[in-house]
Amino acid sequence: MTQGIFWFRRDLRLADHPALERAIQSHDALLLVYVDDDADGIFDASRAWLRRSLGKLAEDIRARGGELHLIAGDPEALIPALALATGAAAVHISALHEPDADARDARIAAALAASGIAMRRAGGRLLTDADAVLTQSSTPFRVFTPFHKTARPTWRHRPREAPATLSGCALPSSLEGARTTIAAPRPRWDSGFWGMWAPGEAAALARLDDLLPRLHAYPDARDVPSVEGTSRLSPHLHFGEINPSRIFDVVQQHGGIGADKYIAEIGWREFAYYVLHHWPSSLNDNFNPKFDAMPWHHDPGQLEAWQYGRTGVPLVDAGMRQLWHEGWMHNRVRMVVASWLTKHMGIDWRQGAAWFMHALVDADLASNTLGWQWVAGTGVDAAPYFRIFNPATQSRRFDPQGAYLRRWLPELRGLGDDAIHAPWERGLRVPGYPVKPIVDLSAGRDAALARLAALAK
Numbered sequence: 075m076t077q078g079i080f081w082f083r084r085d086l087r088l089a090d091h092p093a094l095e096r097a098i099q100s101h102d103a104l105l106l107v108y109v110d111d112d113a114d115g116i117f118d119a120s121r122a123w124l125r126r127s128l129g130k131l132a133e134d135i136r137a138r139g140g141e142l143h144l145i146a147g148d149p150e151a152l153i154p155a156l157a158l159a160t161g162a163a164a165v166h167i168s169a170l171h172e173p174d175a176d177a178r179d180a181r182i183a184a185a186l187a188a189s190g191i192a193m194r195r196a197g198g199r200l201l202t203d204a205d206a207v208l209t210q211s212s213t214p215f216r217v218f219t220p221f222h223k224t225a226r227p228t229w230r231h232r233p234r235e236a237p238a239t240l241s242g243c244a245l246p247s248s249l250e251g252a253r254t255t256i257a258a259p260r261p262r263w264d265s266g267f268w269g270m271w272a273p274g275e276a277a278a279l280a281r282l283d284d285l286l287p288r289l290h291a292y293p294d295a296r297d298v299p300s301v302e303g304t305s306r307l308s309p310h311l312h313f314g315e316i317n318p319s320r321i322f323d324v325v326q327q328h329g330g331i332g333a334d335k336y337i338a339e340i341g342w343r344e345f346a347y348y349v350l351h352h353w354p355s356s357l358n359d360n361f362n363p364k365f366d367a368m369p370w371h372h373d374p375g376q377l378e379a380w381q382y383g384r385t386g387v388p389l390v391d392a393g394m395r396q397l398w399h400e401g402w403m404h405n406r407v408r409m410v411v412a413s414w415l416t417k418h419m420g421i422d423w424r425q426g427a428a429w430f431m432h433a434l435v436d437a438d439l440a441s442n443t444l445g446w447q448w449v450a451g452t453g454v455d456a457a458p459y460f461r462i463f464n465p466a467t468q469s470r471r472f473d474p475q476g477a478y479l480r481r482w483l484p485e486l487r488g489l490g491d492d493a494i495h496a497p498w499e500r501g502l503r504v505p506g507y508p509v510k511p512i513v514d515l516s517a518g519r520d521a522a523l524a525r526l527a528a529l530a531k
Contacts, residue, residue, distance in 0.1 A: 076101045077162045077243070082108045082142070083155060083175075085168040085314035086131045086277040093196035097166035100194070105160055105243040109147040109153070112253055119401040120312070121437040123273050124263040125256040127313050127334035130274030135491070140240030145158065146254035147317065150178065156187045164192040168314065170346050171200060173354040201229040201318055202344045204351040211310035214352040217455045218389055221348065222341040231323035266399040271309065278310035282321055289325065289332035296335075299393075300477035305336070307438035311343070318343070321468055328466060346444035349454050355442055360452040365459075366374035367529055368452075371420035379512055380415050381429050383389050383482075386508030387515075388495060389469040390414045392482035399482075401435035406472055412449040413463035418518030420525065422451035459526050462519050468494040483507070 078101030080094055084369050088094065109129060113527040132142040144154060152447055157165055165186060169365045170176065183193035198357075207225045208214060215221035245253065272280075285305045288295070295303025295305070322340055325333045349356060360366055379385050383394035391409035415426045427446040431437045447453025451461070473479060476494040480487045486494050492498050 077105070077160050079105045079107060079160065079165045080286070081149075081155070081165055081167050081229055082106065082131070083168060084172060084313075085277070086127045087315050087317070087461065088131075088134055088138075089275065090198070090231075090317035090320050091168075091236075091292045092167050092198045092234070093168040093194070094237070095463040096194060096196055097164075098237055098240075099175050100164065100166075103241045103243050104140075105143070105156065105162070105245070106140055106240065107143045107145060107156065109149045109379055110144060110172050110256060111149055113399050115512040117432045117434075119264070119267075119433050119435045120309075120437045121256065122170050122267060122401070123271070123309055123313065126268075127273040127315060128190065130257060130276070130530060134236070135240055138237060139242055139461075141242045141244075143245045144254050144256070145249060146244070147252050150182055150185070152249070152252060153182050153193075154189065156246065157186055157191045159248050160243070162191060164194050164198070166194045169195050170200045171351065173357065177417075184254070195252060198317055199314055200344060200347055201225070201340070203228070204348045207348070213347075214348070217400045218342065221345055222338060225348075226337070226341065229319065229322055231317075231319035231409070233320070233323075235309060264401070267435065270400050270402070273313070275314070275315045276403070278307065278316035279306060281307050281310060282316065282324060285336075286324070286328050289328055289336060292332035297406045297472050299407050300473055300475075300481070304405060307403070308438070308441075309516055312436045312438045341362045341440075342444075343441055345455075346438075350440040353454070356447065356453065357439070360453045361447055361453050362456070363528055365450075365452040368422075369525060369528070370422040371422075373421070376419055376512055377415075377421055377425060378417065380411070380421070380426075384508065385467045385513075386415060386511040387467045388479045388483055388486060388497070389473070392479050395482045397430075398531075401433065403434075403476075405469070407440050407478075408445065409449055410463050410465050410468050412446055413461075413490060414465055416446075416450040417459075417462045417522040418513045418515065418523060420518075421440060423447060423452060432511035460523060462522055464515060464519075466499075466515065469495040 078097050080097045085091060085093065128144065135142045153165060167179065186193050202225045207221065207228065290305065295301055307316065307321065311318060318340060322337060325336050352363060381394065382390035382398065385391055389407065390411050393411045395404050397403040412426055415421050416423050423446045427442055430442050444453060448456045449456060451459030469479065475491050485504055489497060489502065491493050492504060497504060503509055
């Protein structure tokens with residue numbers, strides 16, 4: 075009888091799971107574990123999601139006769155110890171495709187190999203082989219469109235049903251002291267999340283089903299923050315509750331212009347990981363080194379006003395309050411609030427990216443970094459720095475009746491449909507809301523362009 079270990083990470087599902095399928099086929103008995111590691115890069119809002127997602131996964135495993143063991147500690151110590159204590163022939167994982175995680179996995183694999191134990195790594199989080207999709211000169215793509223045209227024909231989906239049964243291996247007695255639970259946050263600041271979200275594999279599949287009847291409207295509706303125009307699959311993808319190949323396959327079969335547009339958004343997620351793979355330093359460094367000399371503005375008070383939706387700019391404040399209440403923000407609004415922080419306020423994109431990682435339930439390292447560098451103008455295939463979103467214009471264009479603003483800014487509900495986008499333009503004073511923006515829109519734009527001009531000298 076051969077014993078194996080399956081180490082769940084951000085692949086919290088049973089269907090369409092190449093690594094789990096391989097593990098089941100390779101062993102008679104399989105110990106199923108999740109290691110709660112403080113250094114794993116799972117931030118506050120994401121941990122609230124993780125707690126519920128693991129609960130759903132444990133239920134699904136239990137229904138099949140297995141048991142998911144949650145243990146806490148350093149995986150570099152715990153995984154080799156588990157393998158030795160159980161006599162496992164191999165440890166199976168899904169690749170995470172993040173620099174620090176991949177380096178850690180390599181160290182664990184080396185430690186296991188020293189004891190004659192294999193580490194088996196499979197895909198399942200991405201559609202693209204980053205080392206195989208290259209330009210004609212065998213260099214990595216730096217622009218999304220040619221990357222997507224080259225990568226998309228390589229994407230494949232082979233449906234894999236969830237296993238009917240799973241073996242229920244016990245945790246070795248020597249590791250019982252590592253057993254843990256993931257506690258709910260105190261105070262329960264996440265309480266607003268759960269009217270909107272339902273973590274878990276079943277909920278992810280339901281989200282995908284819900285998207286299909288709306289795909290025809292997706293190209294336009296996805297930009298309107300007051301309607302359910304996006305898929306909201308991002309946190310499910312982040313935690314691996316659904317395989318992106320299933321989404322691609324189902325949406326492609328559905329067809330239509332909306333399908334092509336949505337698949338392009340899947341492509342942006344792939345591109346984010348592709349960039350991270352080929353340029354791992356872009357996590358913390360400007361992709362374009364010209365911006366290393368950018369004189370970013372450091373003002374903790376202004377940063378806090380942005381974080382908590384107190385800038386005096388309605389669309390920015392609505393987005394930041396949605397983020398705090400739901401752990402998520404509409405993508406169009408994400409671009410606006412990021413542009414406001416980096417351009418009008420002149421604050422380093424890395425500070426904005428760090429706040430998003432703290433507050434988002436879909437705090438995806440690759441996508442978050444690419445998005446912030448794109449808006450800031452510092453990244454690969456980025457919007458030019460001189461492209462500066464006017465939040466009042468964006469608000470009037472994509473939320474003309476102010477429905478999104480009224481939902482998240484109750485103090486402004488009494489204003490008219492035009493005045494609500496920029497109350498200061500009419501000299502309106504609203505109790506409990508800033509009299510004017512923390513940065514004047516025209517002055518902030520001029521200052522941003524002046525900073526750019528200074529870099530060119």
